[in-house]
Amino acid sequence: MNIRHVLFATFIALPIFAFAADNEISLVIKDHRFTPSEVKVPAGKKVKLVVDNQDATPEEFESHDLNREKVIAGRSKASIFIGPLKPGRYTFVGEFNEATAKGVVIAE
Structure with a gap:
């Protein structure tokens, strides 16, 4: 592989690394609750929510x-x-525990 291939691969990969670092938000499910229950995201940007289900049971x-649905073991x-989103509030729930697992994404 010559230097041009290395430089090209580096420039192609840079936006991927920047996306991962800047537009990733962590959510934790513990005791059938989302923490944080309110997250702010930049309007007009695609965002990756990383949901860590620390409970022993699955949650959806x-x-x-947001037009999203995903079961997390x-x-x-x-x-x-999610996104890009217009400015506003977007609610979400843990469908298996709707009484306690609630949250909102705020795009601003």
Whole structure:
């Protein structure tokens, strides 16, 4: 591989690394609750939610506002991509524990 190939590969990969570092938000499910229950994201940008289910039981991340639905097995993680979003509030719930697992994404 010559230097041009290395430079080209580096420039192609840079936006991927920048995306991962700047637009990743962590959510934890513990005791059937989301922490934090409110997350702020930049409007107009794609964002990766990394949901860490620390409970032993599965939970379903569900949001009609975000048009997303994903089951996350107990003691596992899942990535959910959202956006780009217009400024506003977007609710989500843990469908298996809706009474306690609630949250909101705020795009600003």
